[in-house]
Amino acid sequence: MNEKSYDVVIVGSGAGGGTVAQALAPLVASGQSVLVLEQGARLGDAEFTGRELEMANRLYRDGGGFLTADGTMTLAFAETYGGSTVVYTGTSLVAPERVIKHWAVPELSHPEIAHRSRKFADANNVHLLPPEEINDNNRLFVEGAGRAGYDVEQFPVNVKGCRGSSLCNLGCPNQAKQGTNRVQLPDAERHGVEVVTRAEVRRILPDRVLEVRVHQKKEGTAGADSEWAPGEYRVRARAVVNAGGAIGSTALLLRSPIAPWFPRLGAGFTCHPALILVGEHGHPITNDVGHPKSYFVDRAETLGFVLETCMYFPFVTAKALTGFGPPHGAAMRAFPRLQMILVLACDRASDGNRIRVDKQGVPVVHYALAPRTVAGLVNGAQAAARIFFGAGAERVHTPFAEPPSIERAEADRLETRITGAHWKPGKVAVSAAHLMGGCGMGRTARDSVTDGWGRVHGLPWLRVADASLFPDSLEINPYLTIMALADRVAEQLTTDLGSL
């Protein structure tokens, strides 16, 4: 067994861990040691090929197909240097004021979240793309939404030198997306923070020791070797920041001996269940070139959904289309004419949905769609269909209709063609990113896992700094909010470290 010792150990290198690493980097100059342990691999620039299956397997847990416990939904999250900031589209929004108020976390205010979010928007080059970089898929969304009566907003995105590959969700092949792998982590490493990849943290012990397994790179796979020799390690720390994402952080604490002290550990898990809808135009459009996600319609507060432009790859698209056989094949052969919209439902955290671990310590996510969440997806599917037809589409494919293909002549009957009556778990391909909760913030260990500063109740040396902190749905893309919270956690830890 190898023994090591650090002042601060950060578990995870995504939006949370990467931000904390950069914020704590100045400690190194004052003689303290900071270590980041990342479960995934560090890929070289040339290893971002944009090929769907190859990149899904290199970057995502279970290739992007992590199944919920009942097997009816997949959850997408990355395991690599930079975490899920490597695979998102760079969309960067400030949390809505109403959401932060609803969370009612002690000492957490919206102005502070907004202020810290803006700091990272500046640092990571967040801006609006100019009109000449907008493709037809996005332009048609704006046109169709305008005709259908929906207000459209443009996504600020964190790209620099974007070439418009459209491959954001497979990791940018041009290194244009400014995730923590491009900004925060390299900066932290330049200032002496040590990052070790392929390092799986098995447990955190009450005496501040982390049990770590460093994995050998498998022959023929991508990515660099780990910075440490493969094997088992015991890493002692004065402080630990758990930032392995909603599922990773929660599962790590559930595997640890401290788990029984926190009845809310794993509870409050939620996400944005999502459907991909396609509209078929009569002529080719630019869809698989250009940034894929430039606009959105936010109806979260009133109707429980958000619509976002999107563009997916052949396999993901094929999976998203309902059915099989000739109609499915015809829709796939229309690929150059397809417009796509992502429908996200805003699901409130509820007690039945939670993260657990099995006997081997593997995370198991129990998640069922509440009727109101299905209603949000149906509302969103109807709105998306109106936008497609408003943009001139000839037909729309939606999983909430039977048959799933709706012709333009039926555009005035969308409320009767698209209904919740056609919802069947296990038939409709629902997937979710934006995984939230599990180590929620609150007042005491009875209602939460941490306080408003990410301090695990009763264990001041143990902090959490990722989306697992969210006590409920954020209702928008979460990365800036994660960074803002992580920044706050790091700031408080810097203050407290001398006494730990």
Place this chain on the structure above:
Amino acid sequence: MAIPESLRHALHAVTETVIPTASGLEPDGWVALDRIVSNAVAARPPRMQRQLALFIRAIEWLPVLRYGRPFSKLTPARRRRFLESLQDSPVLLIRRGFWGLRTLILMGYYTQGRAIAAIGYRADPRGWSVRR
């Protein structure tokens, strides 16, 4: 675990029903499909692998009860009707099983270079520079 050799025939029959254009795959395309599916299955827990093998076997032999012949010997229309009955089954376990198998088949086909070229997918890391 690879898909057992004894189930390949049934898997290919299901594939040709889910994706009719798969019947035009060259031998190396079928090899690639089998490899992709097998690799994806091998990454799942052993229990799930056994369930999948059992599900494919059931698809091949259950039609004997209704049509007097296995799935792979049915006409395309009957194959389609049988798979539709699985897709719309009132039993979640069956719907989920079909969804999983369909997902694997779509992965095996729509990640192959010739298949994605045939549908006109042209995304390129060089982005706009090769399209304007």
